[in-house]
Amino acid sequence: xxxxxxxxxxxxxxxxxxxxxxxxxxxxxxxxxxxxxxxxxxxxxxxxxxxxxxxxxxxxxxxxxxxxxxxxxxxxxxxxxxxxxxxxxxxxxxxxxxxxxxxxxxxxxxxxxxxxxxxxxxxxxxxxxxxxxxxxxxxxxxxxxxxxxxxxxxxxxxxxxxxxxxxxxxxxxxxxxxxxxxxxxxxxxxxxxxxxxxxxx
Amino acid sequence: xxxxxxxxxxxxxxxxxxxxxxxxxxxxxxxxxxxxxxxxxxxxxxxxxxxxxxxxxxxxxxxxxxxxxxxxxxxxxxxxxxxxxxxxxxxxxxxxxxxxxxxxxxxxxxxxxxxxxxxxxxxxxxxxxxxxxxxxxxxxxxxxxxxxxxxxxxxxxxxxxxxxxxxxxxxxxxxxxxxxxxxxxxxxxxxxxxxxxxxxxxxxxxxxxxxxxxxxxxxxxxxxxxxxxxxxxxxxxxxxxxxxxxxxxxxxxxxxxxxxxxxxxxxxxxxxxxxxxxxxxxxxxxxxxxxxxxxxxxxxxxxxxxxxxxxxxxxxxxxxxxxxxxxxxxxxxxxxxxxxxxxxxxxxxxxxxxxxxxxxxxxxxxxxxxxxxxxxxxxxxxxxxxxxxxxxxxxxxxxxxxxxxxxxxxxxxxxxxxxxxxxxxxxxxxxxxxxxxxxxxxxxxxxxxxxxxxxxxxxxxxxxxxxx
Numbered sequence: 001x002x003x004x005x006x007x008x009x010x011x012x013x014x015x016x017x018x019x020x021x022x023x024x025x026x027x028x029x030x031x032x033x034x035x036x037x038x039x040x041x042x043x044x045x046x047x048x049x050x051x052x053x054x055x056x057x058x059x060x061x062x063x064x065x066x067x068x069x070x071x072x073x074x075x076x077x078x079x080x081x082x083x084x085x086x087x088x089x090x091x092x093x094x095x096x097x098x099x100x101x102x103x104x105x106x107x108x109x110x111x112x113x114x115x116x117x118x119x120x121x122x123x124x125x126x127x128x129x130x131x132x133x134x135x136x137x138x139x140x141x142x143x144x145x146x147x148x149x150x151x152x153x154x155x156x157x158x159x160x161x162x163x164x165x166x167x168x169x170x171x172x173x174x175x176x177x178x179x180x181x182x183x184x185x186x187x188x189x190x191x192x193x194x195x196x197x198x199x200x201x
Numbered sequence: 202x203x204x205x206x207x208x209x210x211x212x213x214x215x216x217x218x219x220x221x222x223x224x225x226x227x228x229x230x231x232x233x234x235x236x237x238x239x240x241x242x243x244x245x246x247x248x249x250x251x252x253x254x255x256x257x258x259x260x261x262x263x264x265x266x267x268x269x270x271x272x273x274x275x276x277x278x279x280x281x282x283x284x285x286x287x288x289x290x291x292x293x294x295x296x297x298x299x300x301x302x303x304x305x306x307x308x309x310x311x312x313x314x315x316x317x318x319x320x321x322x323x324x325x326x327x328x329x330x331x332x333x334x335x336x337x338x339x340x341x342x343x344x345x346x347x348x349x350x351x352x353x354x355x356x357x358x359x360x361x362x363x364x365x366x367x368x369x370x371x372x373x374x375x376x377x378x379x380x381x382x383x384x385x386x387x388x389x390x391x392x393x394x395x396x397x398x399x400x401x402x403x404x405x406x407x408x409x410x411x412x413x414x415x416x417x418x419x420x421x422x423x424x425x426x427x428x429x430x431x432x433x434x435x436x437x438x439x440x441x442x443x444x445x446x447x448x449x450x451x452x453x454x455x456x457x458x459x460x461x462x463x464x465x466x467x468x469x470x471x472x473x474x475x476x477x478x479x480x481x482x483x484x485x486x487x488x489x490x491x492x493x494x495x496x497x498x499x500x501x502x503x504x505x506x507x508x509x510x511x512x513x514x515x516x517x518x519x520x521x522x523x524x525x526x527x528x529x530x531x532x533x534x535x536x537x538x539x540x541x542x543x544x545x546x547x548x549x550x551x552x553x554x555x556x557x558x559x560x561x562x563x564x565x566x567x568x569x570x571x572x573x574x575x576x577x578x579x580x581x582x583x584x585x586x587x588x589x590x591x592x593x594x595x596x597x598x599x600x601x602x603x604x605x606x607x608x609x610x611x612x613x614x615x616x617x618x619x620x621x622x623x624x625x626x627x628x629x630x631x632x633x634x635x636x637x638x639x640x641x642x643x644x645x646x647x648x649x650x651x652x653x654x655x656x657x658x659x660x661x662x663x664x665x666x667x668x669x
Contacts, residue, residue, distance in 0.1 A: 017517035022635040031282035033240035076398035082333040082347035113351035165224045190217035200454035
């Protein structure tokens with residue numbers, strides 16, 4: 001998995017609340033059996049019209065934000081389905097950090113498996129970051145995962161929380177199946193004990 | 202021993218490892234698999250030379266992509282990419298030796314309907330699936346939730362999931378439901394109160410007289426939409442109805458094992474003095490038949506209400522509500538009961554069980570679908586379909602002018618050919634009214650099966666109580 005340590009980049013402002021997984025990657029693109037290549041369809045129905053022409057008002061279609069690496073969004077980002085195609089599409093577009101007042105649970109977990117850092121911050125701090133993002137390509141934010149800080153183009157610094165284990169895995173780019181495999185003796189022991197207690201399982 | 206919630210008890214019974222920082226390995230009893238979120242996980246196993254650790258606890262069924270028309274045995278009814286995805290599941294199930302219900306099997310259906318129906322889902326289990334509506338299985342007092350594809354691969358390889366414990370929320374529905382009010386209205390009413398992010402970080406346990414009074418089918422409807430409230434999972438403590446439902450199912454325990462299981466299941470309830478991080482109480486008699494007006498499941502109102510104005514909300518919801526009104530083609534102040542529809546969809550893992558079909562048939566008996574309305578009923582499984590035919594429900598639907606389909610997810614998420622055209626408005630018994638959910642530009646109003654049946658007859662959103 002792609003490591004994440006620090007990132008300095010353009011942030012796209014998406015103040016809408018409840019940006020759901022159907023908006024992030026509509027179902028017609030879930031028919032793939034690969035993880036790659038979904039970036040072109042990220043936010044597909046907001047991004048393109050019926051003739052597949054770009055909708056100029058959509059933020060990622062504006063020249064200032066085509067190279068965005070960060071999204072600053074409204075509350076409850078990623079709500080809806082469990083489709084990991086959502087973070088796959090985001091990462092494939094080149095975005096590796098999303099900031100919002102809150103995230104849906106499954107989406108939040110899925111991000112960490114794909115080298116994306118989701119950062120939850122209070123609404124008033126997101127408001128400051130949103131204003132900064134609205135300045136366009138010349139205003140670059142910096143995210144430092146080790147220090148757990150976001151720095152705006154004006155030098156405002158916000159601290160964020162992240163689970164220590166998730167941070168460790170993201171910073172090292174670790175495969176968590178490999179990590180769990182190291183605990184296989186515990187799983188074997190559990191299966192043996194509980195298999196005797198609850199043989200119907 | 203300190204008092205525990207039901208969630209605490211199931212969690213403790215599945216803890217295979219706990220690290221110093223509180224990161225836990227939770228053992229998974231049942232892993233349900235479908236064709237859309239699994240191919241990359243199986244590919245990951247092959248690339249790393251890993252195997253499925255517990256194929257006997259892994260159950261697969263294709264549901265999202267499959268056509269529901271009667272001619273679906275003809276492979277050309279599927280698009281090329283859908284066909285590849287279903288073929289990949291066929292192959293993965295065979296190569297890795299997991300339980301499988303192919304499209305041709307009468308037991309095929311929506312994964313969350315097949316699991317309970319076949320007795321795979323039992324009280325006190327941990328159940329996961331690469332699908333957010335895995336919450337459905339919580340109706341049995343099983344800890345059940347959706348996972349992403351990376352986690353699917355993790356469970357396939359290790360039969361565990363890396364987890365941190367959620368908080369406990371109690372949602373109590375007191376008293377009795379009024380006529381025409383159903384499990385769907387309960388679960389929508391809860392989301393209307395909490396909002397779609399209100400449950401984030403929690404496992405919800407639903408309790409109270411109105412929950413106890415529900416059948417297992419109704420309880421599955423309630424837990425199914427726990428995810429729409431943002432919760433990790435929804436739970437209902439098992440009781441005699443649960444045991445009666447499970448007994449005799451193909452994969453339920455038998456004989457002495459049944460007795461042993463029952464003894465354990467009877468310990469699965471929240472202790473009286475258990476601590477809750479959040480409590481919500483709703484009076485059943487305050488719940489009316491509900492519909493959604495917007496593009497978020499929290500946009501819930503009684504059918505007797507008026508479409509709200511965007512500026513009646515606060516914060517980010519003002520812009521979101523205006524966007525929803527524009528998308529839905531609705532005007533503030535309009536009566537919901539005047540909103541005309543084009544399509545009716547009855548089905549999905551929320552409302553595709555036999556009781557849902559009975560509720561729809563009750564309203565449709567001897568009636569006709571209004572001219573010009575496209576109406577379809579998609580049973581949740583082949584066995585639900587067979588039972589509905591045996592009970593004579595299918596004849597009622599066909600006589601009324603409904604299409605009577607084969608089992609699958611169908612127009613709930615419109616991955617198969619069942620879709621709305623732009624601007625088309627649908628009365629749906631499914632679970633999400635997001636923009637584009639049922640087809641690009643499609644407009645979805647969520648409601649109970651009885652309400653959807655009533656809408657089919659009148660051609661507009663309708664108060665089902667007027668037809669009872």
